[in-house]
Amino acid sequence: MNDEIPPRIDRRLAIKWMLAAGASALLIDPLSRAQSAAGVPLYEFPGGYGKDTDLVKEHKPGEFWRLTFTDTVRRDVAALCDIVVPADDRSPSASALGVHDFIDEWVSAPYPAQLKDRSIVLPGLAWVDARSRERFGRAFADAPAEGRLALCEEMAADAAAGSPLEAPSRFFRRFRDLTAAGFFSTPAGMKDLGYVGNVPLPRFEGPPRDLIEKLGLSDEVKW
Numbered sequence: 577m578n579d580e581i582p583p584r585i586d587r588r589l590a591i592k593w594m595l596a597a598g599a600s601a602l603l604i605d606p607l608s609r610a611q612s613a614a615g616v617p618l619y620e621f622p623g624g625y626g627k628d629t630d631l632v633k634e635h636k637p638g639e640f641w642r643l644t645f646t647d648t649v650r651r652d653v654a655a656l657c658d659i660v661v662p663a664d665d666r667s668p669s670a671s672a673l674g675v676h677d678f679i680d681e682w683v684s685a686p687y688p689a690q691l692k693d694r695s696i697v698l699p700g701l702a703w704v705d706a707r708s709r710e711r712f713g714r715a716f717a718d719a720p721a722e723g724r725l726a727l728c729e730e731m732a733a734d735a736a737a738g739s740p741l742e743a744p745s746r747f748f749r750r751f752r753d754l755t756a757a758g759f760f761s762t763p764a765g766m767k768d769l770g771y772v773g774n775v776p777l778p779r780f781e782g783p784p785r786d787l788i789e790k791l792g793l794s795d796e797v798k799w
Contacts, residue, residue, distance in 0.1 A: 637677060638684075644694075645680045649701060651717035653679055656704070659728050660755040667768040675758035682754060693750060700747025704731075 637643060645653060657670035657679070670676070683694040704727065708716040712723050719727075731748035735741035759765040766773070788794065 637681065641684050641686055643680050644684045644698070645676075648715055648717075649705075650676055650680065652701060652705060652708075652715055655717040655724060656728070656751060657755045657759075659725060660752050661759045667764045670755050670759045673759060673762045673764055675755055675762075678758035679751075679754050693754070696747055696750050697754075700744060700751065703744050703747065 654671035654676040657675045661670040661675070663669035663672065679697070682690055683697050684690075704716050707727060708714065708719050708723075711727070712719040716724060716727070728748065730741065731744045733741070733745070735745035760769060
């Protein structure tokens with residue numbers, strides 16, 4: 577069986593689909609699980625987070641904090657990323673650009689926003705792993721392509737409050753956003769969007785006339 581993502585799922589369909597969307601021991605080590613269960617913070621930094629990083633130096637993954645994902649989980653995350661943003665004729669897939677590594681760094685960071693996402697992403701990945709093994713007898717990354725897609729569609733569907741899919745749906749929404757953020761902040765992702773950044777222009781003619789008229793504005797400067 578071909579485990580590649582079906583070619584009919586192009587980028588525009590994938591983005592349209594994801595925007596319409598409203599426990600594995602492999603995820604975290606026993607100490608972290610015990611701390612989480614006891615309500616103890618995963619990280620303790622009595623002296624603060626330290627000095628600002630050297631933005632010129634090339635830092636290695638895990639240099640500032642211990643990363644979370646095991647090899648098995650990283651493969652599952654990469655497969656999920658590629659369902660959210662698959663490869664097409666315009667750009668490579670999310671995992672080809674290392675978005676799964678970005679998510680690992682993100683949920684491993686000790687800052688409040690990242691710790692909040694960690695509490696959503698890790699249980700969500702545990703649910704995905706358990707569901708995949710229950711249905712297909714294997715990890716998510718090794719499941720048939722149509723099975724992976726069906727599982728994601730299950731999470732992407734609207735889930736009623738209190739339903740068994742409420743937490744998985746919340747996880748998938750957050751995971752989708754992190755994947756998109758990681759992808760579209762890369763050079764390839766920016767090129768996909770057509771974003772050119774701060775490019776010097778020989779002269780600036782101002783906003784297009786038809787846009788000014790459509791917005792009911794005026795380009796006249798009054799003193």
